[in-house]
Amino acid sequence: MKQIISLIQAGIVFGTVILFGATGETLTEKSGNLNLGVPGIMYLGGIAGLIGVFFYEMNTPVPNKLVCIAIALLCAFIVSMLGGLLFSLLTITLRANQNVTGLTLTIFAGGFANFFGGSLNKLAGGVGQISVAVTSAAFRTTIPGLSNALGSIGQILFSYGFMVYLAIAIAVALAWYINNTSVGLNLRAVGENPATADAAGIHVTKYKYLATCIGAGISGLGGLYYVMDYMKGTWDSDGGIERLGWLAVALVIFSSWKPKRGIWGSYLFGVLSWLYFYLPGLTRRSMELFKMLPYLVTVIVLIVVSLRHSRDNQPPTSLGLPYFREER
Amino acid sequence: MTKQKKEPLVRISKRTSGLPTWKAWGIRVAALAASLVVCALVIYAIVKMNPLKVYGAMFEGAFGTNKRIWVTIRDTMMLLCIAIGLAPAFKMRFWNIGAEGQILVGGIASAACMIYLSKTVTTLPLMLLMLALSIVAGAIWGFIPGLFKAKWNTNETLFTLMMNYIAIQMCAYFVALWENPFGSNTVGVINPQTRIGWFPKLLGQDYMLNVIIVLTLTVGMFIYLRYSKQGYEIAVVGESENTARYAAINVRKVIMRTMAISGAVCGIAGFLAVSGASHTISVSTAGGRGFTAIIVAWLAKFNTFVMILISALLIFLDKGSIEIASRYNLSNHVSNMLTGIILFFILGSEFFINYQVKFHHGSKREARA
Numbered sequence: 001m002k003q004i005i006s007l008i009q010a011g012i013v014f015g016t017v018i019l020f021g022a023t024g025e026t027l028t029e030k031s032g033n034l035n036l037g038v039p040g041i042m043y044l045g046g047i048a049g050l051i052g053v054f055f056y057e058m059n060t061p062v063p064n065k066l067v068c069i070a071i072a073l074l075c076a077f078i079v080s081m082l083g084g085l086l087f088s089l090l091t092i093t094l095r096a097n098q099n100v101t102g103l104t105l106t107i108f109a110g111g112f113a114n115f116f117g118g119s120l121n122k123l124a125g126g127v128g129q130i131s132v133a134v135t136s137a138a139f140r141t142t143i144p145g146l147s148n149a150l151g152s153i154g155q156i157l158f159s160y161g162f163m164v165y166l167a168i169a170i171a172v173a174l175a176w177y178i179n180n181t182s183v184g185l186n187l188r189a190v191g192e193n194p195a196t197a198d199a200a201g202i203h204v205t206k207y208k209y210l211a212t213c214i215g216a217g218i219s220g221l222g223g224l225y226y227v228m229d230y231m232k233g234t235w236d237s238d239g240g241i242e243r244l245g246w247l248a249v250a251l252v253i254f255s256s257w258k259p260k261r262g263i264w265g266s267y268l269f270g271v272l273s274w275l276y277f278y279l280p281g282l283t284r285r286s287m288e289l290f291k292m293l294p295y296l297v298t299v300i301v302l303i304v305v306s307l308r309h310s311r312d313n314q315p316p317t318s319l320g321l322p323y324f325r326e327e328r
Numbered sequence: 329m330t331k332q333k334k335e336p337l338v339r340i341s342k343r344t345s346g347l348p349t350w351k352a353w354g355i356r357v358a359a360l361a362a363s364l365v366v367c368a369l370v371i372y373a374i375v376k377m378n379p380l381k382v383y384g385a386m387f388e389g390a391f392g393t394n395k396r397i398w399v400t401i402r403d404t405m406m407l408l409c410i411a412i413g414l415a416p417a418f419k420m421r422f423w424n425i426g427a428e429g430q431i432l433v434g435g436i437a438s439a440a441c442m443i444y445l446s447k448t449v450t451t452l453p454l455m456l457l458m459l460a461l462s463i464v465a466g467a468i469w470g471f472i473p474g475l476f477k478a479k480w481n482t483n484e485t486l487f488t489l490m491m492n493y494i495a496i497q498m499c500a501y502f503v504a505l506w507e508n509p510f511g512s513n514t515v516g517v518i519n520p521q522t523r524i525g526w527f528p529k530l531l532g533q534d535y536m537l538n539v540i541i542v543l544t545l546t547v548g549m550f551i552y553l554r555y556s557k558q559g560y561e562i563a564v565v566g567e568s569e570n571t572a573r574y575a576a577i578n579v580r581k582v583i584m585r586t587m588a589i590s591g592a593v594c595g596i597a598g599f600l601a602v603s604g605a606s607h608t609i610s611v612s613t614a615g616g617r618g619f620t621a622i623i624v625a626w627l628a629k630f631n632t633f634v635m636i637l638i639s640a641l642l643i644f645l646d647k648g649s650i651e652i653a654s655r656y657n658l659s660n661h662v663s664n665m666l667t668g669i670i671l672f673f674i675l676g677s678e679f680f681i682n683y684q685v686k687f688h689h690g691s692k693r694e695a696r697a
């Protein structure tokens with residue numbers, strides 16, 4: 001029982017990272033932009049938040065926890081949005097290929113983040129690894145009382161930092177926004193058929209820019225959560241964010257562009273990813289094979305989705321296609 | 329829409345007749361120069377190194393000694409090989425993001441031969457067997473997503489991407505299986521004494537065989553894509569599947585065949601990486617080069633000879649920035665950052681080659697009727 005609870009907890013923490021990434025990417029893809037730069041944007045969010053609080057903690061004798069959180073969130077969101085802006089500029093205005101631009105963004109941001117993650121402390125005159133203990137602790141503060149009060153249910157539901165709930169809230173809000181507001185309807189129209197949307201007087205370029213930038217901001221929070229909670233305020237240069245970023249891209253398809261489905265999907269991915277750790281009797285070798293599970297499941301989902309062809313589960317029709325008014 | 333619209337400041341139109349070649353290349357070179365300036369400024373901002381000296385130091389890092397020159401050549405050949413493998417897939421507009429995995433399975437096949445057959449098979453047949461098996465392994469890895477794309481239109485971008493991670497975990501499994509010494513979780517150099525399965529020296533150079541293999545592939549793929557019937561079919565499918573169908577091209581067959589070829593060449597890259605370069609295998613044997621090669625292939629517009637230039641440029645940058653990073657004892661991930669900057673510039677410059685931009689200087693003409 002204790003093992004199962006611990007597996008679920010690990011799964012939810014893991015899932016939250018990719019839930020942020022996938023929610024942001026869902027918003028982006030609804031506008032018809034396929035941004036393969038999600039891993040890069042998550043890198044940007046993670047490193048920006050880390051750098052922001054690193055300087056704050058370094059220059060303040062007694063850092064205020066709330067300020068720490070605010071700085072981290074702001075830095076992560078803004079810098080990730082800049083990543084989205086760069087992508088938008090290249091693909092929407094300069095009409096570069098979306099896939100190639102996304103991959104370039106991932107290469108660039110991965111280099112950028114790992115470089116500063118690995119060298120920042122040295123550049124600032126310190127020794128060893130970066131660590132932002134105060135901020136990380138603030139991010140990992142659980143709701144007082146609840147996590148212990150309700151026994152195992154309390155442990156499963158309430159033993160996380162606030163960003164786990166923020167991720168759920170954003171996903172639910174996005175689902176509502178896409179399905180129940182007129183702006184959301186316009187956004188979907190842009191993603192389905194930009195020429196028609198354009199003819200109906202919707203400002204296609206504006207929608208694409210905004211959806212991509214805000215989507216990138218949300219994705220970037222996944223990177224921040226990874227750094228602050230999963231890595232406990234240090235930098236991991238093993239490419240952990242990149243793996244999770246690609247899983248986030250896969251999760252968008254798994255959830256068939258429905259943010260709410262992404263919530264349980266992400267936790268399922270998380271549990272599958274950690275399963276090897278909790279199964280008894282695995283050797284180091286067979287563990288490696290078990291770590292394939294989330295990727296295998298994604299492949300199977302991809303195949304099943306393509307076999308079923310149900311109208312509900314299809315991507316936005318113009319996904320990945322450029323739209324130029326002059327070329328209609 | 330009652331608001332009267334002002335004439336937009338900039339008007340963009342597609343160039344009807346393509347730019348003359350020299351102008352197009354002029355724009356590319358200008359973009360490249362601008363990106364190199366930005367890179368120098370970035371390096372200056374980080375380490376306060378004189379921007380003019382930056383490229384001197386980078387040159388030193390890439391070509392400073394005879395050994396460095398050959399390592400630069402070896403890595404250029406490796407990147408080039410992968411890009412050559414990706415070219416047919418991308419020309420067909422099949423987004424093969426799975427080169428990493430295809431390289432790894434090729435590498436695993438080569439390493440397996442080196443480990444299990446080093447005592448029973450003599451050198452030449454062993455090398456041929458390694459080549460054959462890595463081709464088969466890579467081809468299978470590429471064929472699987474191709475099959476599903478052809479039959480059920482399964483999204484190939486994510487399929488090939490996931491195949492990367494499946495290959496990485498498979499590789500991690502074999503690394504744990506073959507680890508040497510026990511408990512190190514690395515394979516270590518295979519056959520360090522006997523050098524069985526290593527590329528032999530040719531003309532006194534360790535990496536001459538790499539060069540010969542990859543340049544052969546460069547010419548071969550160029551001819552295949554431009555002058556063969558299959559190459560033509562790939563181009564037609566890439567332009568429009570419907571056109572291909574009208575022309576009685578079997579689109580499914582072309583997709584599956586092309587992906588097998590693409591995977592096979594990437595498998596050879598794995599063979600080069602294991603047998604011709606590192607003589608070991610690890611999960612980072614592909615090391616992100618499968619992604620970089622996509623951009624090499626794309627920017628070269630699938631012209632394998634142009635790929636040589638782009639690969640060389642990127643590897644020069646890579647070696648150079650690692651040199652600078654190590655001089656200042658900084659993380660060598662800086663090379664990916666600089667690579668990204670350069671690629672952004674080149675990607676952006678394509679716009680000015682394909683489109684015409686006209687500025688309106690304050691002349692407020694009447695709004696369109």
